[in-house]
Amino acid sequence: MGIGKPRSGMRSRMTPAIVDQVDVHALVFPTPEPESDGTLTWDHTGVVVVEVHAGDHTGLGWTYTSPAAAELVRSVLAPQVVGQNPASPSRLWERMRRACRDLGTRGIVMAAISAVDIALWDVRGKSLGLPITELWGTHRESVPVYGSGGFTSMSLDQLDAQVDEWLAVGCPAVKIKIGENAGHDVARDRVRVARVVTRVRGAAQVMVDADGAYSRGQALRVGQDLDILGVTWFEEPVSGEDMRGLAQLRGVLGLDVAAGEHIAEVSDARSMCDAVDCVQLDVTRCGGFTGWRRCAAYARAAHVPVSANCAPALHLPLGMADDHLRHVEWFSDHVAVEAQLLEGAPVVRDGRLTASRPAAPGHGYRLKDVSRFAVDGASTGQGTVRSLDEQRLRRLSDCGER
Ligand SMILES: [Mg+2]
Numbered sequence: 077m078g079i080g081k082p083r084s085g086m087r088s089r090m091t092p093a094i095v096d097q098v099d100v101h102a103l104v105f106p107t108p109e110p111e112s113d114g115t116l117t118w119d120h121t122g123v124v125v126v127e128v129h130a131g132d133h134t135g136l137g138w139t140y141t142s143p144a145a146a147e148l149v150r151s152v153l154a155p156q157v158v159g160q161n162p163a164s165p166s167r168l169w170e171r172m173r174r175a176c177r178d179l180g181t182r183g184i185v186m187a188a189i190s191a192v193d194i195a196l197w198d199v200r201g202k203s204l205g206l207p208i209t210e211l212w213g214t215h216r217e218s219v220p221v222y223g224s225g226g227f228t229s230m231s232l233d234q235l236d237a238q239v240d241e242w243l244a245v246g247c248p249a250v251k252i253k254i255g256e257n258a259g260h261d262v263a264r265d266r267v268r269v270a271r272v273v274t275r276v277r278g279a280a281q282v283m284v285d286a287d288g289a290y291s292r293g294q295a296l297r298v299g300q301d302l303d304i305l306g307v308t309w310f311e312e313p314v315s316g317e318d319m320r321g322l323a324q325l326r327g328v329l330g331l332d333v334a335a336g337e338h339i340a341e342v343s344d345a346r347s348m349c350d351a352v353d354c355v356q357l358d359v360t361r362c363g364g365f366t367g368w369r370r371c372a373a374y375a376r377a378a379h380v381p382v383s384a385n386c387a388p389a390l391h392l393p394l395g396m397a398d399d400h401l402r403h404v405e406w407f408s409d410h411v412a413v414e415a416q417l418l419e420g421a422p423v424v425r426d427g428r429l430t431a432s433r434p435a436a437p438g439h440g441y442r443l444k445d446v447s448r449f450a451v452d453g454a455s456t457g458q459g460t461v462r463s464l465d466e467q468r469l470r471r472l473s474d475c476g477e478r
Contacts, residue, residue, distance in 0.1 A: 093131030093203065095162050098154035098192070101125040102143030103449040105413045112229040114255025114289030121413050124149065124188065125443065128195040130162045133202040136443055137195030138417070139360040140387060140410065141187040143451045148188040152176060157192060162203070165196040169366040182340035186363055193364025194390060194439070201438035208365070208439050212397035218428035219395030221388065222283060225408030226252025228264075232271060238408065239275050246427035247406065249281035251309065254298070255289025262294065266301060273305050283309030290314055292321045299329040307331055311356070322351040337361070337385040345371040349378040354402060358385035359394060368394055376400045389414045392422050392429050393439055404429050419444055 103123040110119045124145045128135040139145065156171040172189045179185050201208040223242025226235055235252065242250045252272055254265040273282050284307055290298060295313035302310060309332050314321040316335040326333040336348045336356035340363070348355050355375050359368040372394070375382045384391035384404040388411065395401040406424060414421045419442040420432045433440040 093133070093162070095128055095130045095157045095160050095196075095199075097129040098149070098158055099127040099129070100146045100149040100154070101127075101446070102146040102451045103417075103446055104143065104451050105416065105449055107409060110229060111227045111409070112256075113227060113253040113285065114287040115258055116287065117229070121409050123413060123417065123449075124191055125417075125446070126191040126195045127443070128157065128162065128192065128199050130199050130203070133199050135162075135195035135197070135199030135202065135438065136441060137191040137193065137198065137364065138390075139187040139191040139194075140413075141184055141360070145184050145188040145191070148179075148185060149192060152179070153188055153192050157196065162196050162199045165193055165200055165364075166366045168196055169193050169363065173363075182344075183338075186340040186367070187361050190360050190362065190364040190367065193366050194359070197365045198438035205437050207393070207435065207437060209393045209396045212369075212393075214396055215399040216396055217434065218425075218430045219392055219401065220403040220427060221247060221406040221424055221429045222249035222251055222281075222403050223247040223408075224251040224283075224285075224386075224405045226250070226268075226272070228253050228256040228268075232268070235268060235271065236275055239272055242406070243276065243279055245424045247280055247424070248427045249283055249308070249403070250276060251283035251285055251311070251405070253287065254284045255286035259286070259289040259291065259294055262298060265298065269302065269305060269307060273307070281308045283307065283311065285311035286313050288312045288315035288318075292318070292324065295321070295325055296328065299325060299331065303330040309334055309354075311335065312337075316348075319347055319351040326351065326353055334383060339371060340367075342367075342370050342374055345374045346378075349375055349380040352380070354381045354383050356383050356385045358387060359390045360387050361385075365394065369398075372398055372400065386410050388429055389418060389422055389441060390439070392431060395429070396431070416449070417444060417446055418442065 105121045107119055122142050124139050126137040153172050156175050157168050176185045197208050225238050239250055256264055292314055299310050311334045313325055322335055332353040334354045335352050337358050339345050357368055357371050362368055362371050372382050381402045383402050386405050386407040388404050388406055391404045395404055420440050422429050422431055
């Protein structure tokens with residue numbers, strides 16, 4: 077057998093598989109038109125996909141982030157898992173995090189770790205022939221969602237149409253973006269929220285997300301108006317980094333104050349639980365299934381409900397295994413991406429997210445042909461890391477020692 081060749085054909089079934097190879101792909105999915113929230117405008121969604129090969133099984137993971145994370149997976153994280161036994165994803169999670177100590181372990185670094193961790197859990201489930209929800213224990217077969225999108229860049233007619241779509245599939249709540257133009261167009265924020273409240277006619281709760289656009293004083297005044305309108309959720313009324321501001325608003329407003337979508341570490345979750353009514357966690361940013369479950373366990377201990385931020389397909393198995401999860405965000409951009417990315421993407425029925433393949437081993441999703449969304453490999457780090465032997469050979473070659 078040549079160095080670096082997949083070993084699956086030679087391995088006895090009694091011998092534990094090791095991770096033979098890690099593939100990483102950087103993808104970009106254009107949005108139909110430019111979209112905005114209170115503090116950002118974008119025209120695409122970046123996705124970094126990781127495939128972990130171990131013996132006869134391939135695990136799939138992904139994160140929503142810049143293609144730059146692909147290079148981090150290829151050069152820093154893959155060497156930590158290739159050649160290792162994937163039976164304990166949390167052990168490999170620790171290896172990856174330790175390797176990133178001097179890079180910082182938040183932001184794009186933890187997003188990259190998240191993608192690899194998700195792929196490792198998928199391999200774990202497949203190697204046992206079990207859905208990952210059964211590894212963790214299944215509490216329920218479906219999870220409540222809320223419709224989410226309502227970008228500030230939408231016309232009022234577009235907003236109406238999107239709200240109607242969410243109501244048609246039974247969403248018990250809908251969320252729109254406010255804080256337009258970094259909080260400089262509060263009058264239009266009020267018009268849009270009032271329009272949605274009128275549109276749903278009590279059939280769904282109305283939630284808003286300011287993405288940190290307001291100052292503390294602005295957020296207080298807007299929040300008082302939202303209370304009068306009957307809005308139930310005020311997300312990132314101020315920056316998610318302003319714990320004191322969030323805590324002050326929580327203390328005086330009637331609606332729920334929520335934040336946490338950028339949490340990367342358990343210590344971040346601990347701080348956020350002291351400041352909000354409901355902490356948000358994003359499995360693609362807080363360390364994959366391993367990191368998410370650690371953060372969620374802290375929130376449970378602190379008696380703070382958890383809501384899942386975006387990435388509905390990945391939050392479904394977590395919500396099935398953890399009845400402490402209040403709801404999953406059915407975010408329009410990610411719903412569109414997951415339909416193009418995955419075979420077996422989940423569906424919403426009667427306002428609840430439901431698995432398309434509940435008995436499938438692993439998380440149950442398979443990668444579609446997404447080559448048309450791939451970004452140029454040379455500039456994004458798209459590529460493959462094979463066995464440790466091949467890496468060692470390459471290093472020796474690079475050093476002229478071969
Ligand atoms: Mg948000």
